[in-house]
Amino acid sequence: MTxxxxxxxxxxxxxxxxxxxxxxxxxxxxxxTEREQAIAFAGxxxxxxxxxxxxxxxxxxxxxxxxxxxxWAGMMLGDEAYAGSKNFYNLEKAVQNYYxxxxxxxxxxxxxxENILSQILIKPGDYIPGNxxxxxxxxxxxxxxxxxxxxxxxxxxxxxxxxxxxxxVDLRQLADLIEQVGAERIPYISIAATxxxxxxxxISMANLQAVRQIAQIxxxxxxxxxxxxxxxxxxxxxxxxxxxxxxxxxxxxxxCSYTDGCTMSGKKDALVNIGGWLxxxxxxxYEEASNLVVxxxxxxxxxxxxxxxxxxxxxxxxxxxQDDHIRARVRQVxxxxxxxxxxxxxxxxxxxxxxxxxxxxxxxxxxxxxxFPAQRLAAELYLEAGIRAMERGIVxxxxxxxxxxxxxxxxxxxxxxxxxxxxxxxxxxxxxxxxEDVYYNRDRLRGLKMIYEPKYLRFFQARFELL
Ligand SMILES: *Cc1c(COP(=O)(O)O)cnc(C)c1O
Numbered sequence: 001m002t003x004x005x006x007x008x009x010x011x012x013x014x015x016x017x018x019x020x021x022x023x024x025x026x027x028x029x030x031x032x033t034e035r036e037q038a039i040a041f042a043g044x045x046x047x048x049x050x051x052x053x054x055x056x057x058x059x060x061x062x063x064x065x066x067x068x069x070x071x072w073a074g075m076m077l078g079d080e081a082y083a084g085s086k087n088f089y090n091l092e093k094a095v096q097n098y099y100x101x102x103x104x105x106x107x108x109x110x111x112x113x114e115n116i117l118s119q120i121l122i123k124p125g126d127y128i129p130g131n132x133x134x135x136x137x138x139x140x141x142x143x144x145x146x147x148x149x150x151x152x153x154x155x156x157x158x159x160x161x162x163x164x165x166x167x168x169v170d171l172r173q174l175a176d177l178i179e180q181v182g183a184e185r186i187p188y189i190s191i192a193a194t195x196x197x198x199x200x201x202x203i204s205m206a207n208l209q210a211v212r213q214i215a216q217i218x219x220x221x222x223x224x225x226x227x228x229x230x231x232x233x234x235x236x237x238x239x240x241x242x243x244x245x246x247x248x249x250x251x252x253x254x255x256c257s258y259t260d261g262c263t264m265s266g267k268k269d270a271l272v273n274i275g276g277w278l279x280x281x282x283x284x285x286y287e288e289a290s291n292l293v294v295x296x297x298x299x300x301x302x303x304x305x306x307x308x309x310x311x312x313x314x315x316x317x318x319x320x321x322q323d324d325h326i327r328a329r330v331r332q333v334x335x336x337x338x339x340x341x342x343x344x345x346x347x348x349x350x351x352x353x354x355x356x357x358x359x360x361x362x363x364x365x366x367x368x369x370x371x372f373p374a375q376r377l378a379a380e381l382y383l384e385a386g387i388r389a390m391e392r393g394i395v396x397x398x399x400x401x402x403x404x405x406x407x408x409x410x411x412x413x414x415x416x417x418x419x420x421x422x423x424x425x426x427x428x429x430x431x432x433x434x435x436e437d438v439y440y441n442r443d444r445l446r447g448l449k450m451i452y453e454p455k456y457l458r459f460f461q462a463r464f465e466l467l
Contacts, residue, residue: 016328017421027056029055029386030053039382039383043451043462043465045379045463045464046378046389046390047459047461048463054386055387056387056388056427057388058355058389058415058418060390061354061419061420063109063267063274064273064420064422065267066419067312068271068421071315072312074314076308078306078309081307082302085301085310087311090314091313091317094314095277095279098318098321099229099252099253099279101261101262101279102283103279103281103289105278105286105290106304107297107305108303110227111136112296112304113276113278114136115140116292116296116297117223117261117289118141118144118146119144119292120285120288120289120292121188121223122144122145122146123144123146125185126145128148128186128190129174129186129189131167132167132197133150133197134192134196134197135197135396135457137192137225139456139457151169152169153169154170156168157410157411158410159346159347159362159411160349164202165204166195166198166202167192169191169203169210169211171207174214178218186220188220188221188260189211189220190223191211192227193224193228193229193232193255194232196228197392197396199352200355201350201352202232202236202353204236205236205243205254211258212259223261226256226263226264226269227264228268228354229256230269231330233252234327234353235330248322248326260282262278264277266313266317269320271420272316275312278293329353332418333354333355335428337352337356343435343436345439346359346362354418355415356416357413357414358415359412360373360374360412360413361412363439364442367445367447369394371449371467372394372447372464374391374392374394374395376445379464381434381438384434385430385431385437389415389416392415394412395450395462396459398458416431448466450464
């Protein structure tokens with residue numbers, strides 16, 4: 001990783017994949033003319049492309065992982081009973097074992113858990129402090145009447161800062177907010193690990209412990225967004241001296257033990273194509289959650305998932321915390337990031353756990369933020385080589401619900417997200433070459449104009465025209 005980060009001695013070894021390939025899925029290559037048509041038809045929004053027209057799909061690591069033979073075998077053992085499927089109990093056991101929470105409510109994916117949690121805990125007028133917003137998480141908090149308050153450290157907003165834990169909470173800001181609005185207006189502190197919107201940056205164990213102390217003094221809960229907590233645990237092992245010799249699995253358990261529950265998108269760390277859960281330790285809250293889940297997701301022993309999907313997730317959880325898996329996963333991301341850095345392409349550093357983020361503001365200094373530089377760069381990467389990336393900048397940030405103005409985030413990024421166990425080193429090489437080619441031609445590119453804007457989570461469906 002970067003020079004200032006201490007590496008464990010054995011990690012000088014290559015991260016070579018701890019698996020071999022048994023099934024392959026052919027990819028389609030397209031011509032430049034075909035891609036020009038496809039991206040124009042998609043309104044220059046990579047979410048609106050057909051996956052068939054994509055060569056290397058780095059849109060997201062969500063639900064795009066390759067399952068193991070062990071997981072596929074588990075799919076055949078689906079117990080599709082409406083109530084009390086044995087796969088639910090396997091899932092419950094896996095969550096209890098590896099994450100350490102008492103109660104598990106399955107949901108169809110992460111946002112299902114966020115919806116239920118927000119409805120249970122948030123009252124209109126409440127404030128929810130957190131280490132940077134996430135799109136669906138903040139929206140559910142707002143729909144329940146709450147206001148999200150960003151209390152992440154300043155370094156998180158600086159793509160060039162080499163702070164090893166840019167996901168840390170600014171304890172001063174957190175304490176100030178509690179003082180200002182009062183602990184009774186803060187239903188919980190929302191902790192993300194790793195922080196997606198900051199570039200996949202981890203939060204340290206020491207920082208979470210300090211947040212825990214503050215929370216305890218004021219009787220405030222901490223709810224973890226555990227979506228990429230295994231990746232976070234790996235970074236703690238690599239960067240926090242006390243944990244150098246500990247297994248990722250035991251770091252994960254300790255990490256979760258400082259929180260009172262979690263929402264989880266199983267589509268990321270847990271190596272499945274669909275699924276999620278809500279975990280809680282408080283029996284009264286669990287009761288409310290299992291009541292609400294029947295309205296929005298399904299019975300509390302399936303929550304919108306088939307039995308086979310719960311089995312695949314139970315097995316995926318077990319695989320996800322293995323040190324050889326998580327090391328290869330994070331280091332493949334690092335491999336791509338290092339290639340780009342060596343070519344002087346502006347990326348967010350340190351390189352994150354699930355993605356390499358191109359710094360579109362530095363990449364396109366001549367495109368103003370309201371001409372959507374990151375959106376433009378994502379479209380250009382598709383035109384160049386059929387690579388699909390995602391905007392994480394002004395389009396994703398949306399509008400302030402009071403003033404109606406765009407939020408202007410400091411970070412204007414394009415995310416090259418690496419699915420787990422899917423692409424090879426050669427795919428990473430080709431991606432780096434394509435980014436470099438776009439970089440050399442960047443002066444001749446202009447921004448975009450938004451011609452259609454949906455009301456919620458606009459980045460998914462907004463449409464643009466070339467300026
Ligand atoms: C993906 C994601 C979610 C939402 O989960 P879904 O499964 O997509 O509904 C929440 N938080 C973070 C950090 C995520 O990356």
